[in-house]
Amino acid sequence: MTAPAPAFNREALENILARRFFVAPSFEIYGGTAGLYDFGPPGTALLNNFIDTWRKHFVLEEDMLEVDSTILTPYEVLKTSGHVDRFCDWMVKDTVTGDIYRADHLVENVLEARLEADVRARMSALELEAKAKADKAAAAAAAAASGQAAAPAKKTKQKVEVAATKLDAKVRTAYEEILAQIDNYGGDGLARLIREHDIRTPEGNPVTAPVEFNLMFDTSVGPTGDVKAFLRPETAQGQFVNFAKLLEYNNGRMPFASASIGRSFRNEISPRNGLLRVREFLMAEIEHYVDPEDKSHPGFASHADVVLNLLPAKTQLAGSTTISHMKMGDAVKQGIIDNETLGYFLARVHLFLVKVGVNPTLLRFRQHMSNEMAHYACDCWDAELRTSYGWIECVGCADRSAYDLTRHSERTNKKLVVRQALAEPxxxxxxxxxVNKKKFGPAFKRAAKDVEAALMALDELAVVAIKDALAKSGAAMVATPDGAQHKLDATLVTVERVTIKEHVREYTPNVIEPSFGVGRILSSLLEHTFYSRPEDAARGVLSLPPCMAPIKALIVPLSNNTAFSPLIHDLRQQLRRRGLATRVDDSASSIGKRYARNDELGTPFALTVDFQSVKDNTVTLRERDSTKQIREPVATIINLVDQLVNGETTWDQVIKKYKVFTEQEA
Amino acid sequence: MTAPAPAFNREALENILARRFFVAPSFEIYGGTAGLYDFGPPGTALLNNFIDTWRKHFVLEEDMLEVDSTILTPYEVLKTSGHVDRFCDWMVKDTVTGDIYRADHLVENVLEARLEADVRARMSALELEAKAKADKAAAAAAAAASGQAAAPAKKTKQKVEVAATKLDAKVRTAYEEILAQIDNYGGDGLARLIREHDIRTPEGNPVTAPVEFNLMFDTSVGPTGDVKAFLRPETAQGQFVNFAKLLEYNNGRMPFASASIGRSFRNEISPRNGLLRVREFLMAEIEHYVDPEDKSHPGFASHADVVLNLLPAKTQLAGSTTISHMKMGDAVKQGIIDNETLGYFLARVHLFLVKVGVNPTLLRFRQHMSNEMAHYACDCWDAELRTSYGWIECVGCADRSAYDLTRHSERTNKKLVVRQALAEPxxxxxxxxxVNKKKFGPAFKRAAKDVEAALMALDELAVVAIKDALAKSGAAMVATPDGAQHKLDATLVTVERVTIKEHVREYTPNVIEPSFGVGRILSSLLEHTFYSRPEDAARGVLSLPPCMAPIKALIVPLSNNTAFSPLIHDLRQQLRRRGLATRVDDSASSIGKRYARNDELGTPFALTVDFQSVKDNTVTLRERDSTKQIREPVATIINLVDQLVNGETTWDQVIKKYKVFTEQEA
Incomplete structure (x- = not known):
């Protein structure tokens, strides 16, 4: 059931996704709103199947504690987490039109356009003609595949037009270096780029200096309007604030993980690239809580042999993007991946992505370099999927250390810690x-309590300093919070070596977080699974794994003759009882055309009902990618479909066991 | 598996829901935010099981087209739907403190407090003492059941204190009449009530006149802040705006339904009663599109015998709340329910609610009276569930007529219609x-085109008027959009009787909408399924149906002896492979205590592993409500649990077939 790997035709795929209502711009009859998309019936089924598979693969398999928290999040929570201050992009304004651009995108678009103009300028007239011809042919092929008249390609970026102009070799190199690290510029850096390289808007106008724009949508709760809140930018905070309850639910046992699946929101300055950069999206996030002194994982050994495509930070720093194919266990042992738990999750993420249909050769784990990592993270790997837009970050796997729990705990004065009973104290x-209580009180009178508290709050270094001062000069000073200095002597206090016996160890766990952007994964895997029949470029196929396919079985009667109705009804009932979604196509089109229509929906199996079926209760079962068929009794076919969808058998096994059927009635 | 029906103890249930983290106030470590709740692991599992059951019962069973639309909704869409102007509550402000109250709630609370004070005033000292004693005993029982020290009951309303004062009989009646129809007062009506009955805040202060408060949360999209949007108050509009695409996906066939499950938002002025009135909640909505001239339904006949508890508008108008137990088919035939499709959905809703655990004797369908129905609706029934807060509206089933599709179509100039090919033209x-083309052009010159367009746009009445004018005076006038008048005569135009043959009928479908408030249903059914063991009031049980239970099977080893580990691992693996959530309790508590802990979570089955299990590979299976057990080989038990959860067998059948097991090792 592996699809051939043809040249990918983005326009043909986008045409199918729109025409078959996988996805559409939200409120399209109102002109749409940038960055908002609705999922139609097949898209929603795909989404639901994704969630179901994710939940089984992660939550059920590891007894994760799933939490369903609110989207509305009070200001204070996101102030504490750092989002109010740091969840920003830089924007610039066209000084003439007032149009707003995301600063890094604008720089990127202008420099890319100049590089492209340089290439054009260096081409001979002959080469240019050949290129124009090739472009035109590609557009025509796409149009044929989409079954529609050729339309201009959708603009996914604000298009910058630059006349063919040769660039100096040094300038070229400078541009390429800037583009390679465009994500790493702050406001000052972007301002400098704009100044030094005369970056202008597509209209040719200058722009203002970059200003920060917070990406959270804000609103207010309650009738007075003074309770400020945001739509959450991630589900993680809703899990962290419930940490104490979750630990209790887990009977205090460590390590454990919580998980959430839900909508998150980012008010992107310039949404683009379809589902890849949107303003409202589904996230699935795991927060695995682990002892900072012991990041081993019980599943490490059983996953150590999973081979990952790794792009470590070291490789990137050396200016290379060469992928290392390594066993996860080796990568942890060699210190490339920081710890067992992180390694385990990378392996689990790899297995999951392949399960839902990602092409493993188009999947890599790229380690963050220290300058792109959040300041609190101690290691971070992104699962990136290769698409027609380049490598896209789809799953972030970060070790967030104890940052979030510590911050929330400090802000709320609530303990978010694990108490571990020690086997040996x-x-x-x-x-x-x-303190010599008898003399201390009379000596300091009303200040006595404060002086004693100040002494108790000293750390061991300060205590030793007092010991030394007393030994040296017979006196020492201590300050109370009101700023007053108090003189101590050996009659008031002594400094002693005390033995401390702790029966409980208290610690703030570290958090290892695999965070999935569901829309990005779906968008990428639709690219990975899309192909056209070699014999007919216009027939697009989505080679989705059966567990992900929106419809599991198409039921095709030879015609709309009512003689077929009872059997169709029976097939649907039986498949439905097993939770398998079906669709009947009894239209007047040829059987081949009906198969093709459902290949576009990714329907893996088709059951064909003909006059022989009515006589002997057999139907044919056709598999989407091989287009091969078998013909068996209804009961056998229903069982096979169930097993195929649930991964208990494969089409290759089925084909080996049953006779391939070749004749079909007209 | 039916639970006994004991006196319901709300406090004991709430204690379990909080203690076992079914649900908790969101951001509780930050002090919480009124009207926002998080679901913990068992609550989330319950929610997921609800969604799964709903999707199977409605979407899969009827091939509904599920849609996943955005929460962010542009201003224009909700302006068109009427929400911007009409989705409001009335609020009043305490003129001294500035505190804000929902006007109808304040009136309700004050009048209820006065009625209660009247009752107290009429009681003898003896009766008062008896009441105080009974209240105290109830509180103690609740505390015992919750296993916690007695705590004051949570305030779910702003408490109004009124000293015992007798009311005039007439005043009493007036108050009762007001309370019975408190939902029907507008701003003027509420202002009048406040004036006439001297309604004051709990602090005793007067309030301002009621002002409208829109219940939608607003925000803005994009960097400029000038694209106004709301968080959706319902999922319905996201379905309506996609109607044309959905109809096309359904190959133009009618009737059909779309469905959505998703978060919606209402900025309640004063959230209260736990999950019953919250600011962020899950909705599941069906929009069934039907021919206004034919509201029959193919499923009507097969559901006609479902007996419903109906409270028709007529009964309520007669001042009664007596429920009619009627077959759905009869109710439609007698015109009590408006049409077959609406009747069919009431039956489906009834069956669904019972499936997820609602007590059918605590379920009624109440018809809206004409004054409470939305102005566009032509019939509306609420499925109401009886709870400790009274009858709660949980599912609204409205015939929304063609209102929404017509409005969106008018506003956007996009056709939202069905084109039906007519068998007979x-x-x-x-x-x-x-028009006499030859003379018309020369006569009107440059205006000819506009004049002809104006003539073609006339309705038939206007055409007849022109015919009459021409016949009478030989001339007629027509106006063009620019306001100019043009003179016609019989040489320029004639009016003729023309035969029109239509092959296609075009109509705007009506929409029948069952709309589910998921949190309210869950909250009610938790009340319906909660009981305490007769032998021990402190042992609470949630008698959830197996399909809804967060955990399907508890695994209980006799002790934490490692001899049990392989079998426990094996049991978990096997159950997990069938998608059944398990939980192991290997704590040191007695087996009885461990059962009890999981009764609280609603876990229907427990598998106990003892030394005999290790020897002969048998385990015991205990059912939660009967507390009876059987002992069989592991393979048999696993199969039974699977069948019990999937509704393929019942515990009664199991108990009849297998020997009840009574001895358990210590």
Whole structure:
């Protein structure tokens, strides 16, 4: 059931996705709103199948604690998490028209256009003609495949037009270097690029200096309008704030993971590239809580042999993008992946992505370089999928350390810690100040309580300093919070070596977070699974795995003769009882055409009902990619479809066991 | 598997829901935000099981077209649907403190408090003492059941304190009448009530006149901030705007339904009663599109015998709340339910609610009276569930007529209609203006085109008027859009009787909408399924149907002896492979205590592993409500659990077939 790997035709795929209502711009009859998309029936089924597979692969398999938290999030929570201050992009304004651009995108588009103009300028007239011809042919092929008149390609970027102009070799190199690290520029860096390289809008106008724009949608809760809130930018915070309850639900046992699947929102300055950069999207996030002193994982050994495509930071720093194919276990042992738990999750993510239809040769794990990692993260790998838009970040796997739990705990004064009973008490010695109560009170009078509290709050270094001062000069000073200095002597306090016995260890767990952008994964895997029949470029096929296909079985009666109705009804009932979605196509089109229509929907199996079926209760079963068929009794066919969809058998096995059927009635 | 029906103890249930993290106030460590709740692991599983069951019962069973649309909705869409102007509640402000109250709630609370004070005033000292004693005993029982110290009951309303004061009989009646129809007062009506009955805040302060408050959360999209949008208040509009695409996906066939499951938002002025009135909630909505001239339904006959608890408008108008137990088919035939399709959906909703655990004796369908129905609706029934808060509207079943599609079509100039090929062409005659092209052009010169267009746009009445004018005076006038008048005579135009043959009928479908408030249903059915063991009030049980239970099977080893580990691992694997969620409880508590803990989670089955299990590979299977057990080989038990969860067998059948097991090792 592996599809051939043809040249990918984006326009033909987009045409199918629109025409068959996988996805459409939201509120299209109102002109649409940039960055918002609706999923139609097959798109929604794909989404639901994704969620179902994800939940089985991660939540059910590992007893993760799934949480369903609200989208509305109070200001304070996101202030604490850092989103209010740091979840921003830089924007610039056209000084003439007032149009707004995302600064890095504008720089990127202008430099790319100049590089392209340079290529054109260097081409001979002959080469240019050949290129124009090739472009035209490609457009025509796309149009043929989409079954529609050739239409101009959709503009996915604000198009910058630059006349063919040769660039100096040095300038070329500079541009290429800028583009390679465009994600790493801050406001000042972007301002400098705009100034130095005379970046202008597509209209040719200058732009303002970049200003920060927070990407969260804001609103207010309640009738007074003074309770400020945001739509969550990720589901993670809704899990972190529930950490104490989750740990309790898990009977205090570590490690464990929570998980959430839900909508998140980013008010993108310039949404683009279809489902890849949108304003409302589905996320699936796991927060795995682990002892910072022990990041081993019980599933490590059983997943150590999973081979991953790795692009480590070191390779990137050396200016290369060569992928290392490595066993996960080796990568952890060699210190390329920071720890067992992170390695385990990379392997699980790899297995999951392949399960839902991602082409493993178009999947890589790219490690963040230190300058692109969030300041609190200690290691981060992105699962990237290769698409016609380049490598797209689809799953982020970060070790967020203890950052979020610590911040929320500090802000709310609520403990977000694990208390671990120690098998052996932990014994340590410590210099400690001992107060001579009898003299201390009379000596400091009303300040006594504050002075004692100030002494107790000192760390061990300060305590040793007091010990030394007392030994040296017989006196030492201590400050109370009001700023007053108080003099101590050996009659008031002594400093002693005290043995401390701890029976419980208290720690803030680290969090390892695999975070899935569902729309991006679906969008990429639709590219990976789309192909055209070699014998007919116009017949597009979505080679979705059966578990992901919106409809599992197409039922095709030879004609709309009512003699077929009882059997069709029976087939639907039986498949439905097993939770398998079906679709009947009893239109007047030829059987071949009806198969083709459902190949576009990714329907893996088709059951054909003809007059022989009515006589002997057999139907044919056709598989989408091989287009081969078998003919068996209804009961056998229903069982096979069930097993094929649930991964209990494969079409190759079926074809080996049953006779391939070749004759079909007209 | 039916639970006994004991006196319901709300506090004990709420304690379990909080303690076992079914549900908790969102961002509780930050003090929470009124009207926002998070679902913890068992609550999320319950929610997911609800969605799964709903999707199978409605979407899969009837091939509904599921749509996943965005939460962010542009201003224009909700302006057109009427939400911008009419989706409001009335609020009043305390003139001293500035506190804001929902006007109808305030009136309700004050009048209820006065009625209660009247009752107290009429009681003898003896009766008062008895009441105080009974209240205290109830609180203690609740505390015992919850396993916690007695805590004051949560305030679910703004409490109004009124000293015991007798009311005049007439005043009492007036108050009761107001409360019975409190939902029907507009702003003026509420202002009058506040004035006439001296309604004050709990602090005793007067309030301002009621002002309208729109319940939608607003935000803006994009960097300029000038694209106004709302968080959707329902999923319906996201379906309506996609109607044309959905009809095309359905190959133009009617009737059909679309469906959506998703979050919706209402900025309630005063959220209250736990999950019953919240600001962010899950909705599941069906929009069934039907020919207004033919509201028959293919499923009507097979559901005609479903007996419904009906409370028709007529009964309510007669001042009664007596429920009629009627077969759905009879109710439609007698005109109580408006049409077959609506009747069919009421039956389907009834069957669904019972499937997920609603007690059918606590379910009624209440018909809207004409004054509470949306102005466009032609019939509306609410499925109401009886809870400790009274009857709660959980599913609205409205015939929305052609209202929404017509409005969106008018606003966008996009056709949202069905084109029905007529078997027999529809033939009609019509007076039509025929232009004499030869003379018409020269006569009107540059205006000719506009004049002809104006004539063609006339309706038949206007055409007949022109005919009459021509016959009478030989001339007639017609106006062009620019306001100019043009003179016609019999040489320029004639009016003729023309036969029209229509092969296609074009109509705007009516929409029948069952709309489910998921949180309200879950909240109600938790009340319906909660009970305490008669032998032990402190042991609460959630008698959830197996398909809804968060965890299907508890696995209980006799002790944490490692001899049990392989079998436990094997049981989990096998159950997981069938998609059945399990939980292992290998804590040191007694087996009885471990059962009890999982009764609270609604876990229907428990598998106990003991030393005999290790020897002969048998385990016991215990059912939650009967607490009876059987002991069989592992393979048999696994199959039984699967069948029990999927509704293929019942515990009664199992108990009849297998020997009840009574001895358990200590």
């Amino acid at each position: 932990r014994i340590s010695e410590k210099w400690t100040i001992v | 529809r033939i009609s005659e019509k007076w039509t203006i025929v």
